[in-house]
Amino acid sequence: MINVQFAARPERWDSYGPALTKAFEAADLTVDLRQDHAPEEVDYIVYAPNSDLQDFTPYTRCKAVLNLWAGVEAIVGNKTLTMPLARMVDFGLTQGMVEWVTGHVLRHHLDIDYNLERQNGVWDKHLPPLSRDRPVTILGIGELGSACAQAVAGLGFPVTGWSRSPKEVAGITCLSGEKGLRQALETAQILVLLLPLTKGTENILNADSLARMPKGAYIINPGRGPLIDDTALLAALDQGQIARATLDVFREEPLPSDHPYWSHPQVTVTPHIAAETRPDTAAEVIADNIDRSERGARLRYLVDRNAGY
């Protein structure tokens, strides 16, 4: 019997309990899945960083913590978490992000907001270029960024991706390093942020990097709020350096109702809905990782504690 502790917000149990049970059965795993195992009897923890479980010390026989979120910045520095930590890579999460990013890239490219804001009886033609003349840059071409890059490239946009290590993604111009970042920014008429939040990525979009972008560029941030220096972005919007920004993630969530982003005419706030882990597909990923661990195989999607993601 494998004891699995479900440690997420209690309201998630109704959707995850049946999905995990089904996935464990399909993987032929004999699992006792509960929210209230005695810590010393737990073999695996299915985990969300906003759960009440923050001290992993009593979980003495736990073989791995399996995160339900793609982002791990809230947990990666937890000194009591000494067992392997896997993050979530899930078909539903990736597909959701592809749809959200593609939708907003097209919205900004076609300047759909311009027409929505001008239903005023004036016959004002505003013709966008073709996608091939609108370079898109994606900072972070991991699981989510590379899937978005390929979807956007499939619509005809020239796509540049930037990552920490050199990469190859079919149909995408891949850059890395400081020089690569400057080049990626200089062509970015639409910039998508899909980096994890680490010491190396915080405030990556600041006054200097915003100034390197073509005038009138668009920003789309479904990564993490602190990737952006908010004061610098607001200034760049006011100066016309940035035409519009669509922001899904923020330093403080929920975004306070008096935050200037809510009232700024060039900013669209969405409430951290770009992509959610889907219980049915995520449960299969969790079951697969437990199965691997029980067979002595390497877990998938292990977090590199030094890199922070």
Ligand code: NAP
């Ligand atoms: P991932 O597979 O780990 O990819 C991260 C990418 O960022 C990789 O390409 C990585 O480079 C690059 N990177 C990391 N640090 C860097 C640095 N210092 N300089 C340059 N590139 C760097 O992560 P993912 O699954 O695609 O997820 C990305 C992020 O999306 C998550 O961390 C989370 O914050 C966010 N997210 C948001 C939502 C939402 O609903 N808004 C949902 C899910 C995820 P290498 O390829 O060289 O490692």
